[in-house]
Amino acid sequence: MSHFGQYAEAGPSSQVSSSQIGYPDRLTDCDFLSYDLIHDPLTPDQSISQQTPNPEAPSILSIPEFQAPHTITAPTTLERIGPGAKKLWVCYTKMNKTQFIEWWRHTTHAQPNTSRRKVNFEANYTSPHWEHFDQVAHYQTGQPMALCRRCGKAIPHPSQSGGLHSLKKHRESKTCQQGGRSSSLQQTLRQSLQFASECPSEQKTTFNTEDWERIQINLITMCQLPFQFLERPEIFEFVRFARLSKDIPPILTPKTARRRLQMMVKGDHQKALSLLPNNAKLSIALDCWTSPFQQAFMAITGYFVDSGWNYHEILLGFEPVYGQHTGSHLSEILQDVLQQHDIIDRVLAVTTDNASNNKTLMESLHQSIEQLNLPDSTRVVRIPCLAHVIQLSLKDLLGLIKANPNNDTADTIWSEEENKSALQKAKSEKGIIYTLAKIRAFAVYVNASPQRREFFLTLQDTEPKLVPIQDVRTRWNSTYLMLQRANRLSATFNRYCTLYNQLRFQLSAQEWWQVEYLLCITKPFYIWTVGLSKVKDVTIHCVFEVYNRLFRHFEDSQKRLHRKKVPWKKAMLCALKAGEQKLATYYKDTEKAHGHLYAMGTILTPVHKLDYFKGADWAGDDADWYIVYESSLHSYLERYYQRQPTTQSVDKGKAPQRTGRTDDDDPCQFWRQHETQFPTLAALARDIFSVPATGAGVERLFSSARDVCHYRRGSLNATTIQDLIMLRCMTRFDANHAQGQLSTESQDPGERMEADEEAEAQLSDYDMAGISDDEELDSETEYVSEADNMDAHDRDASPGLQDPDLPRDQETLDQEIDSVELPNHHPIVRIVQSDSQRPHRERKRRRDDDEYVYTKRTK
Numbered sequence: 121m122s123h124f125g126q127y128a129e130a131g132p133s134s135q136v137s138s139s140q141i142g143y144p145d146r147l148t149d150c151d152f153l154s155y156d157l158i159h160d161p162l163t164p165d166q167s168i169s170q171q172t173p174n175p176e177a178p179s180i181l182s183i184p185e186f187q188a189p190h191t192i193t194a195p196t197t198l199e200r201i202g203p204g205a206k207k208l209w210v211c212y213t214k215m216n217k218t219q220f221i222e223w224w225r226h227t228t229h230a231q232p233n234t235s236r237r238k239v240n241f242e243a244n245y246t247s248p249h250w251e252h253f254d255q256v257a258h259y260q261t262g263q264p265m266a267l268c269r270r271c272g273k274a275i276p277h278p279s280q281s282g283g284l285h286s287l288k289k290h291r292e293s294k295t296c297q298q299g300g301r302s303s304s305l306q307q308t309l310r311q312s313l314q315f316a317s318e319c320p321s322e323q324k325t326t327f328n329t330e331d332w333e334r335i336q337i338n339l340i341t342m343c344q345l346p347f348q349f350l351e352r353p354e355i356f357e358f359v360r361f362a363r364l365s366k367d368i369p370p371i372l373t374p375k376t377a378r379r380r381l382q383m384m385v386k387g388d389h390q391k392a393l394s395l396l397p398n399n400a401k402l403s404i405a406l407d408c409w410t411s412p413f414q415q416a417f418m419a420i421t422g423y424f425v426d427s428g429w430n431y432h433e434i435l436l437g438f439e440p441v442y443g444q445h446t447g448s449h450l451s452e453i454l455q456d457v458l459q460q461h462d463i464i465d466r467v468l469a470v471t472t473d474n475a476s477n478n479k480t481l482m483e484s485l486h487q488s489i490e491q492l493n494l495p496d497s498t499r500v501v502r503i504p505c506l507a508h509v510i511q512l513s514l515k516d517l518l519g520l521i522k523a524n525p526n527n528d529t530a531d532t533i534w535s536e537e538e539n540k541s542a543l544q545k546a547k548s549e550k551g552i553i554y555t556l557a558k559i560r561a562f563a564v565y566v567n568a569s570p571q572r573r574e575f576f577l578t579l580q581d582t583e584p585k586l587v588p589i590q591d592v593r594t595r596w597n598s599t600y601l602m603l604q605r606a607n608r609l610s611a612t613f614n615r616y617c618t619l620y621n622q623l624r625f626q627l628s629a630q631e632w633w634q635v636e637y638l639l640c641i642t643k644p645f646y647i648w649t650v651g652l653s654k655v656k657d658v659t660i661h662c663v664f665e666v667y668n669r670l671f672r673h674f675e676d677s678q679k680r681l682h683r684k685k686v687p688w689k690k691a692m693l694c695a696l697k698a699g700e701q702k703l704a705t706y707y708k709d710t711e712k713a714h715g716h717l718y719a720m721g722t723i724l725t726p727v728h729k730l731d732y733f734k735g736a737d738w739a740g741d742d743a744d745w746y747i748v749y750e751s752s753l754h755s756y757l758e759r760y761y762q763r764q765p766t767t768q769s770v771d772k773g774k775a776p777q778r779t780g781r782t783d784d785d786d787p788c789q790f791w792r793q794h795e796t797q798f799p800t801l802a803a804l805a806r807d808i809f810s811v812p813a814t815g816a817g818v819e820r821l822f823s824s825a826r827d828v829c830h831y832r833r834g835s836l837n838a839t840t841i842q843d844l845i846m847l848r849c850m851t852r853f854d855a856n857h858a859q860g861q862l863s864t865e866s867q868d869p870g871e872r873m874e875a876d877e878e879a880e881a882q883l884s885d886y887d888m889a890g891i892s893d894d895e896e897l898d899s900e901t902e903y904v905s906e907a908d909n910m911d912a913h914d915r916d917a918s919p920g921l922q923d924p925d926l927p928r929d930q931e932t933l934d935q936e937i938d939s940v941e942l943p944n945h946h947p948i949v950r951i952v953q954s955d956s957q958r959p960h961r962e963r964k965r966r967r968d969d970d971e972y973v974y975t976k977r978t979k
Contacts (some may be wrong), residue, residue: 131610192226193261195219196367201256203272203373209265212241221256227262239264239279248552250289271296272373278913290940378840387845392434393461395426399763401468401807404436405505405815407758408445409822416441417845418450419825420457421817425806429792431657433817436461438845440823440838454481455488464962465494469717469811471503474512478502498759501713503963506663507649507814509672509706511596514645517699521691522553523638525560525599532569543624551688552638556599559606562613562625563588575620581613588613597646603635634688641692644673647831651815658787660721660811661728667707674700693696695721716812719749724805726790760800824849 143650198216212220224230241255241264254264256274264277268290275290276282282289290296340347349355362369372380396402402424410416416527420437437457443449460462470485472478482502489500518524539561546557566572566588577585589600589605606613606684611634617626628637648666652659674696681693722728730753733746751869787809795802828844829836836844 153892158945169445174594180383190221192260192262194257198223199255200259202274203269207370208259209267209274210259210278211267212255212257217242224257224262227257227260229257229262229264237280239277247287248285249284249291252289254289255528269300275482281737285852367432378843381847382844385843388847389436389461391938392432393422393463395432396424396463396466397806399803400424401464401466401810403469403471403503403811404467405812405818407473407815407818407822408441408450408531409825411825411841413829415829415841416445417825417838417842418453419818419821420454421815421816421821422463423812424810425658425788429795429806431788431809433656433812433823434847435849438821438842438849440842445477447477447482448484450477451481451484451488454485464489464492468498468807469501469503469504469714471812471815473505473508473815499713501717503714503717503811503813504709505661505813505815506666506820507596507652507816509651509703510645510666513670513699513703514642516702517641520698521551521688522549523556523599527590527592528594530590530592531564532568534565539564551691552634555627555634556633556866558625558627559588559602560590562622563590563602565622565625566616573946576612576616579615579619580609592643596649597642600639600642600646603639603642607632607635607639637689637692641677641696642671652814653819658721658809659813660718660809661787663718663813664710664722664732667703667710668921670703671700671707674703716749716752717808718806719745720753721811722803723749723753724791724801726786756804757800760803821845821849 141751194210198210199213200209201211202209210220210223224241228507234258247327251303252269255264255277256267256270257264264280265274266277266287267274270291273288273290273296278286294945324409336350339666343357373529383612402422404420404422406418406420408416408418418441419435420439422432422434422436424432426432437453437460439453439457441450441453455464457469470482479502482500485500515524543554543561546554554666556566564574564738567590573587576587580586584607586605588609589602591602610627614626652662652666677697679691681696682690684690684693709715722732723730730746731747738745787805789800791798825841827843828848829841
């Protein structure tokens with residue numbers, strides 16, 4: 121048996137306590153090594169700093185009792201645990217008891233001292249309190265402690281002070297309970313990778329598949345993570361990188377992780393903005409959002425074109441908003457972010473929605489910038505979000521026929537009385553209102569019960585098997601997607617109502633035609649909203665074309681409906697006029713400053729140029745917009761000509777010819793190839809193309825932020841949420857949202873309904889018969905009678921209800937795809953004016969760049 125045997129004395133013998141020599145307890149060993157602290161009462165009364173040491177006098181360090189103790193650091197073979205990266209404690213286990221005791225008996229705290237109690241590490245502790253603690257010792261001094269497995273705090277070993285009561289008291293304290301909740305995931309990872317908890321005697325020291333799988337299952341179950349977590353690429357990277365370390369790498373504590381998070385956000389910001397070319401402008405988009413925990417934030421995204429003509433979308437700020445959301449208050453937050461990044465003098469435009477406080481925000485921003493007296497600063501232009509404009513027009517259209525939903529979230533509970541009353545009220549109003557009420561009620565009825573959902577799914581023979589969805593007013597195009605899903609499932613819809621005696625929800629043939637008409641009218645709004653929101657490239661040059669196409673849709677639809685006599689068709693005609701009027705209101709505003717930015721973007725697109733404003737869509741206006749925008753272009757260019765040191769020579773005899781759709785249809789690709797030929801226009805194009813036509817990037821960000829602010833993370837404060845969003849979404853938040861969204865296992869019913877809408881948007885379009893041209897003489901009586909006589913077989917064979925998987929006419933299919941898809945070379949920029957435009961007029965050329973502006977577009 122060793123000198124200490126089973127028991128070991130705790131406490132150093134070579135170290136004099138501070139209380140024994142009359143000094144405060146706060147003095148440490150370093151104090152003895154650094155200063156001559158012994159005060160001789162026989163010497164004259166003078167301060168220690170004034171005393172002159174006697175070189176012949178013996179030093180206090182030469183006295184054995186006052187020599188600094190020799191520390192023996194624990195060997196690396198002994199496992200060190202504890203909160204933080206330092207891992208201050210060596211864990212005692214049955215597996216390492218021999219090596220642990222051999223090391224510990226040489227530490228300072230193990231030296232014989234009658235003033236301290238003995239510590240028995242090897243005792244068989246049977247008290248239930250020890251189930252939550254590990255016996256540990258400081259890796260240098262050997263000080264024995266008990267380390268709490270829940271919160272990671274070390275308390276004095278019960279053998280030295282307090283007894284088992286100290287363990288019980290600590291476990292019941294609020295500090296331990298709160299620390300355990302906040303660090304549950306961190307502790308689980310630590311214990312999984314480092315085996316910090318006391319190991320059973322039969323534990324294997326080598327890797328085996330069974331234990332490794334058990335650790336993974338424990339991680340999933342104890343941390344309440346979805347099983348899809350194991351498929352995340354980040355977990356593979358986590359394990360792979362940990363294997364590169366020679367020793368088991370430490371796990372960050374929550375506090376350290378938050379500090380690292382802030383440092384990473386700051387570094388990524390600097391790296392992202394370093395791509396902004398010198399003298400180039402950038403544009404921003406912003407919007408406010410309230411988390412599920414009633415925390416308000418303002419998201420600020422930046423857009424610019426780098427020196428390689430790549431379009432960038434970055435997150436500049438996700439700022440907490442306290443107090444009222446007045447325009448002046450939001451302006452102060454925006455200014456702080458811009459000044460923080462030193463870009464307040466480089467902002468060209470701000471894209472916002474149509475909230476009234478955004479007007480006040482811009483006025484306050486203009487005043488603040490003027491007070492700064494910045495050199496070469498231009499007035500920041502406010503750009504209305506085009507996607508919001510489209511949705512406002514659609515809202516007025518649906519509002520006139522009372523088709524807009526009233527609920528903010530999808531209903532998850534079926535109330536027989538409430539829905540019966542709602543159906544009766546809608547039935548009294550007749551028309552489309554009653555049709556929509558039945559579709560919405562049926563969606564709630566099916567989804568509110570797992571059994572009814574299962575019954576509905578079993579009636580479908582092909583994949584994917586779908587369920588009805590309910591629209592909400594808080595999501596764009598929600599009504600269109602609800603109707604498209606209902607139309608897609610029309611056969612299953614009617615079959616379910618017949619089999620399970622729910623005829624109150626069944627739609628007649630006339631009501632299905634109402635659905636198809638409404639789909640035909642609302643589909644273009646869906647196409648352009650989704651198209652503009654999905655595209656992650658230049659969009660400013662598309663604005664006028666989107667307006668023109670929507671106006672043509674209104675005109676064509678009204679021509680087909682103006683001779684209809686059925687009341688619900690007349691109601692649709694009035695709804696179209698209301699939507700067109702709302703769109704015209706915002707279109708008229710393009711005569712203001714932001715409209716000139718739209719025009720510059722159009723002119724700088726090689727398939728349009730200035731010749732675009734001589735087309736048929738621009739004929740008949742009071743103003744000659746060709747002349748107006750020509751003058752505006754030269755006004756813009758004057759500032760850019762002053763930047764150019766010299767005018768580069770170009771071949772004036774040749775204009776840049778179209779080299780094919782690939783070059784000219786992508787504006788950035790075109791200017792990448794012709795920047796040296798037209799340097800001034802290229803500089804203007806780089807700035808103008810930075811302006812986003814919509815705030816869709818901010819909307820995508822809010823979808824990702826909702827996942828971060830999940831109900832299981834309700835204790836996150838606003839600053840932590842800000843840092844998480846900034847790191848996760850700074851440079852590619854749309855991609856991160858697609859990769860990092862919540863698993864379906866964690867979705868509540870409302871989130872599941874939204875996921876169904878997204879799934880419907882990904883499916884192929886369901887064929888619709890469209891608005892007919894040969895029903896001018898129809899009457900309500902004749903139409904209803906004819907529709908009610910249609911049997912199920914006739915409906916299945918009708919053009920509006922054909923199987924979407926059946927082959928269709930290739931030309932029709934090509935047109936459909938061309939109208940829906942909006943990639944980088946989307947059809948918006950492939951528009952070529954008709955031959956009905958006026959002959960081209962040559963202008964006097966004043967500069968080399970005029971060769972681009974006035975060269976006639978080729979088809």
